[in-house]
Amino acid sequence: MMVNERLRASIDVAPRTAAFYEHVITALEEEGVPFMLGGAFAFEVYTDIGGRTKDLDLFLHPRNVKAAMAALNRRGYDTEMKAEHWLGKIKSGEDFVDVIFGSGNGLAVVDDVWFEHASPAEVLGHEVRLIPAEEMLWSKSFIMERERFDGADIAHLIRVAGRTMDWRRLVDRFGRFWAVLLAHVVLFDFIYPADRGRVPDWVRGELLGRAGDGAVDQAAVDERVCFGTTLSRAQYLPDVEGWGYRDGRLKPFGLLGETDIEHETERMRKELGL
Structure with missing residues (x-):
């Protein structure tokens, strides 16, 4: 998906922070990562829509994470793996860069397709690639925390890029979680009634058809799965810890193991002071 031939980001950051970001980008370029x-x-x-950054988000294929972290460590930066299945950090004083290779719920793993459809852009004076709008929408769609809901970001993405998105790829990305995409399409139609054309009719038809046909994931029914944990790491803990539901992030319904979920829950509780 290409929005333009050459794009630029103009977000203002402090000079010290910008220098850190540029050094990280340069290091990865020099290392060929x-x-x-x-x-x-x-x-x-x-x-x-700009002016909201507090850090830099680098997206890497999982196979390249160790090389990237080692390269920055050799250059004197502190590096840390915060979650083995999706997140690392590079630190310089109070500034940091997130190294992302998946998602907290385990679903949006960075693969070669992300790179095949990445958009060229100029950021901080560097020619770089941006994650595709489709994959940005896919990963953001599952962020429905009490303290953060990315629904407005998704609506804005569809408004500006919906006509050129690869909707077939996007629908396929959601897989068994297609109802989450349907929910965001319904919200988009509510938010922008004059812009329904930015979502192809066949997308609504296919997703609403599944809902109308009463499409049921029978295995999830039989196992009493709660998929709410793929949307919020905190708000559905009572369901899986006390009410007898199976965590939807767990294999085979999701992609995580018990240890991944335990670490993610512990990290969340520390962040939120729970």
Whole structure:
């Protein structure tokens, strides 16, 4: 998906922070480690809504994470793996860069397709690649925390890029979680009634058809799965810890193991002071 031939991000950051970001980007370029930028920088390029960044989000294929972290460690930066299945951090004083290779719920794993459809852009004076708008939408769709809900970001992405998105790839990305995409399409139609054409009719038809046919994941019914944990790491803990539901992030319904979920829950509780 290409929004333009050449795109630029103009988010203002402190000079010290910008120098750190540029050094990280330069280091990966020199080491030949493929990467993409996401987060506020990519969102600003796609939507022209900026000024919200507190860090830099680097997206890497899982196979390249160790090389990237080692390269930055050799250059004197502190590096840490915060979650083995999706997140690392590079630190310089109070500034940090997130190294992302998946998602907290385990579903949006960075693969070669992300790189095949990445968009070229200019960020901080560097020619870089941005994560595709489709994969940005896919990963953001599952963020429905009490303290953070990315629904507005998704609506804005569809408004500016919906006509050129690869909707077939996007629908396929959601797989068994197609109802989450349907929910966001319904919200988009409510938010922008004059812009329904930005979502192809066949997408609504296919997703509403599944809902109308009463499509049921029988295995999930039989196992009493709660998929709410793929949307919020905190708000559905009572369901899986006390009410007898199976955590939807767990294999085979999700992609995580028990240890991954335990670590993610512990990290969440520390972050939120629970």
